[in-house]
Amino acid sequence: MNITRENVDALNAVVKVDIAKEDYSDKVEKILTDYRKTANIPGFRKGHVPMGMVKKQYGKAVLVDEVNKLLQDALNKYLTEEKLDVLGQPLPKPQDDINWDADAFSFEFELGLAPEFEVELKSKKAITKYDIIADDKMIDEQIERIQKQYGKLVPQEVVVKDSEITGAYTNEEKEIDNTVTLTLDKFKGKSTAKLFVGAKVGDVVTLKTKGLFDDEHDLMHALKLDHDAVHGLDIEVNFTISEINERQLADLDQELFDKLFPQEKVTSVTELRSKIKEDAEKQFVQQADQKFLNDVTEYLVENTKFDLPAEFLKKWMQTSGEKEMNIDEATEEYEKSEKSLRYQLIEGKLIADNNVQVTMDDIKNHAKEMIKGQMAQFGQMNPSDKELEDIAARVLSNQDEARRISEQLISQKLLEVYKEKANLKVKELSYENFVKEVYGDK
Structure with a gap:
């Protein structure tokens, strides 16, 4: 077998795979021999069907199947060994005239290659990172809601x-x-x-x-x-x-404080206000971080310039989904997904450049913390480590859930990279003003 590659340009290549008779003949012969042992053909005892008849009836189908398997294995191995960073999947070039009676075969595949580029996190214009605080107005309103709820x-x-x-x-x-x-x-x-x-x-x-x-x-x-x-x-x-x-309204007394915070010692209105402020601002962090992440993502996509093998990707999209598309549909789909694809490539580059890694222990520990939080909502405040281990194992046996947690952790680690390396300015404001500034005064 011989595999060669011709680079059309920096983003496109054609790989040619030449398969000789010695690459597949032994495998095909073995399969046909096994067929002969089990073939049930009228007029012949099982195991005594002439090999010529077996070859005539099954030979071409077995040959095609084995050559295709050999082709896919060889191509995958080649891409791995050559460390080619391809987009989508290799596309076989159309061949309507394959002579399956020949001894040797040649196949060609189009490749879309990932572009080479650098990512610059330090923007000229600073990206705003919001620090949302719970102001007195919000705390007053929350205390009134609590008093009504328990009144x-x-x-x-x-x-x-x-x-x-x-x-x-x-x-x-x-x-x-x-x-x-x-x-x-x-x-x-x-x-x-x-x-x-x-x-x-x-x-x-x-x-x-x-x-x-x-x-x-x-x-x-x-x-x-x-x-x-x-x-x-x-x-x-x-x-x-x-x-x-x-x-x-309920009185702001020790009885109410104990109902609200049974696991913590709150003994005064001042401490109650402090606790409400602390809890509210913990929740705001996630919303502020998501806004910051969205803004950095937007900056990176808009300012990290590189070309994509667009025509290859449109052709690949025509046949990669459950339903085959025509070229117009594939072009429309490509235009919808281009921004997302660009960020995936940028994200991959940042992960590699900053050595961002998520281990199985990271995933398991995150799952346990998530489970612990969910159990606390139902009053189970101190689950044993064995309980958490067992539930986490069941959760992570679902590959989709394990992948979701892994992606979440990678996103968190990238967020820390952005906070450390991006050009940012911190803006402190109340939640009400955050909503007005970010989403408009609705």
């Missing part, structure tokens, strides 16, 4: 501005009959809230669905209808009041 309901005679009202939305034509508990601040207009103020248990308030809430999802929940049913819905519904309550 008690006191029945009221009439509805006032801050009442919690239980009742049923009904509309006979649309078969709406749904009981909910609501507060007046949920309605879009002040005029709607005024319809409730002063009402008593048993009173019926008639409402128009159009413009009742800011968000259609609130209307879906109120009427227990799906998205299509509430879209553009403009009808009247009756709300029959069955309960009116005042929610009295």
Whole structure:
């Protein structure tokens, strides 16, 4: 067997594989001999079929199969030994005139080669890394939510501005009959809230669905209808009041602190505020990191210049999926995925240049921490190491889950590389201002 390569240019090559008779003849002969032993052909006893008849009936199919196996093994071995960094898979050049009665065969494959390039993390313009803080306003709002959650309901005679009202939305034509508990601040207009103020248990308030809430999802929940049913819905519904309550806020005392933080010692409002701030800012880190990661990724894709073997990749995409595509479909798919492919190559280069590695121990430890956190949510605060080991083993037996964790860890390690080596500026701001700056004031 002989394999040669011709580089068309820096991104494309053609590999030629020449297969001689001695490369496959012994294997084909052995398979045909085995066929002869088991062939069940009318008129002949098993094992006594003439070899000529076996070759005539099975010879070409066995030859084609063995040559193809030999071809794939040789090609894969060649790519590995030559350390060729290829994109997609080798594409066989069309051959309509293969003479399978010949002794020797030649096959050609097109290769798309990965480009060579350098990655510069130090951008001229600094990339913003946000440091999101929990300000006093957020902490005050969180404490009020906690006090409401742990407070008690006191029945009221009439509805006032801050009442919690239980009742049923009904509309006979649309078969709406749904009981909910609501507060007046949920309605879009002040005029709607005024319809409730002063009402008593048993009173019926008639409402128009159009413009009742800011968000259609609130209307879906109120009427227990799906998205299509509430879209553009403009009808009247009756709300029959069955309960009116005042929610009295829970006292900020030791009993409440112990309910909130049974595993930690919180003994004052100052410590409560500190703990709420700490917990909130831990959650903000992930959101800020994701924004930073997105911005670095965008910078790298836009500023790391290299060419791709575009025509090869379009041809490869035509046949690589479950459904074969024509060239126009493949071109459209390539244009959609080009940015992602570029980042994959950049990421691979950064992983190699910075020696980013994830070991099996890293994956297992991450899985155990993830499981421990999930168990804590259900009150299992101190699982044994054996429990964690056993559950982690079951989780990681799923290859997709193990790969997902591995990719997550690589992303985390690359994030640390970016924080260390990229040109960044830290901007501290509240969560409310972060949302306004990053996503717009909605």
